[in-house]
Amino acid sequence: MTIYIAVDPTRPRVWRPKMNEFLTSYSSDQTLLWALLIIGVVAVAAISLHLFWTGVFRAVAALLGPRSKTPGDAD
């Protein structure tokens, strides 16, 4: 078994061919599991992205909120 150091730029990166191999072979070998995996991955990614953006907007609102509540703005 060959182990490559990921940060070494002189050596080939093995993760991409392995990922490609997984994506192509798993989809043809395990049809039902593959379909369920895709549904699951897309759903989890969508929910994670929603939570991420909600967090970002809350953080921005928290940062900008106090600034807009100056006495001048209240008038």
Added chain:
Amino acid sequence: MWFPNAEVTVNPALLLLLGVMVGTLSGFFGVGGGFLITGGLLVFGVPPVFAVGTGLALIMGSSIINTLKHRHLGNVDLRLGLIMLVGTIPGVFFAEQLNSTLEEAGIIGPVIRYVYIVFLAVLGGFIIYDHLKQRRNPVAAAGEISTASLARRVQGMRIPPHAIWLPGLGRVPTYVALPVSGIDQLSVFIPVIVGFSVGFFAGLLGAGGGFLLMPVLIFGMGVPTTVAIGTDLFQIIVTGSWGTFVYALSHNVDPLMAIIMLGAASIGSQLGTAATRFVEPAKIRILYGVTIMGGCISVALDQVSTYSDSLDFLSTLASVILLSVAGAMCLIVAGMMIRAKRERKELAPADD
């Protein structure tokens, strides 16, 4: 970038751009954007079957993000959405049966395209007509649709049986109140029939069905525009998931491509959903009508391109028109939101 499942190299920047456009329009109009994604991916050189399959995965993901966002804004009528699902699911199954029959007869391609063109033309034409009619009628209440009386009649329809027996619940009335949609009482059979019809045509056309449901909810049932958008997206989660599952079973989805576009769509979704808070419903409807007409012209050109080899260029032109209309709409939506936000800010001190 190489996509191993679709076996194609696509520039990821183009995918990101398409994703942002889909997310914006999906959040703003409450549609899945299937016709836009498929057209765009075809221009990028993705094989047709992968363009549809991967498009459905993106529709599913972006509709989840947009539904969650619209729910936060109070724009999703979950009760109405769940009742419609009772009809949507069998509708999709029936459409698949019909699709198989048409496929065996070898006429599925042209039939679907012609049905698609007619639907898009009728919907787009009606929405534009409604807008022009309302603009000419100064007596009509601001923002009221031309079919307001029809919607009131539909809401007042009494369809037997007026109560049904359910195990564990006994006799249950077949009328529901939909407070989120502002409907006091509605026969459950109406949303079930609407759900069935939309599911049937969605399954037949291989789309999420959002482009049909949104105007039906507004003009046929009198649901407020923003609630129609949110509830429509909730429905698309189901039809999009089913479509993704079916295409994934036949290995026609590229998950890597879908995830890249979904990341970009989530950015567009923030703009699209936020814009519904600032842009008037009447303006949302007319922009939707124009987009639908753009889609209609694009599909019609695509159909004409199949008549002769010398007309092949029309297929590319169709996708270019579609992407241009979508890109222009995104810019208009962003511009309208900024303008409306600025106007509100200027009015705010006067209100105090």
